[in-house]
Amino acid sequence: MxxxxxxxxxxxxxxxxxxxxxxxxxxxxxxxxxxxxxxxxxxxxxxxxxxxxxxxxxxxxxxxxxxxxxxxxxxAILLDFPKHRLEFLKRLKREGKYTLILLSNTNDIHIDWVKENVEFFDEFKNCFDGFHLSQEINLRKPDAEIYEYVLAQHGVTPEETLFIDDTSENTKAAAELGIQVWNIDPAKEDVTDLFTIKKDLF
Structure with a gap:
């Protein structure tokens, strides 16, 4: 589970x-x-x-x-943050059933843009029990060390952890450590469909 x-x-x-x-x-x-x-x-x-x-x-x-x-x-790579995804995350936080962690390969220039252009960034960040940005922890996906770091930081086991990422290289590396994965296709899928698409894991 x-x-x-x-x-x-x-x-x-x-x-x-x-x-x-x-x-x-x-x-x-x-x-x-x-x-x-x-x-x-x-x-x-x-x-x-x-x-x-x-x-x-x-x-x-x-x-x-x-x-x-x-x-x-x-x-130029950065577009918009649909509000319905924030509402989905807030609901997960309220329900309190899961430890919620963000793990992103990013950089300061991009995060500065997000802070300036996503008005609810702080609200988004506060939904997580852990908020790990590659430039802050000096690690990046798909290196195994970054997944091991997050698992150790939060004291969680791979088999009881689901990792959602749109890059197959990243999900493959996580799966090799025993982590459950969803290689989401952003052209066809939305994170808010998690409990429909991955219902077998819950």
Missing amino acids: IKTIIFDFGDVFLNLDKPATARELKKHEISNFSEAMLQKNREYEKGLMTSEEFVEEYCSSFPQLNSEVFTGSWN
Whole structure:
């Protein structure tokens, strides 16, 4: 029986347009990213460099960019947060049947945008028993260490834990540790349908 639910953030609660950043950068004739630059992205997600350092990496690598243009392109991936998902989460919190945890690969620039543009962000955050952002814990999905960290932090067992994420690489890694998973398809499914789609787990 599930006692703990771990939620991803993007494309679970907050709608994303994942190709948007690449699409915006292409407008500035930027389409090829070296492995070194992709590694910088991962380091930034893990909080191993500041936002200022990260922006400077891009602006120095691509002189046609400035801080404002890059930040706008970087945030283009972020869309809206439908209110019905907040209401679903609040109901779960009120019922008190499950430990609720957020686990997100994100970064400070994105979270700053969310805080400015999602008026109920604090209300959302307060629904969780644990709120783990990759840049704050210096770990990122799909590395096994991040799941082990969350399980240990909350003293929960994998078999009694459900992890919801839209990225198959992330859910596969969690499943390998014995965690129950739902690889949600944001084009066809909504987190609010959890107890219909995954009724066999409850």
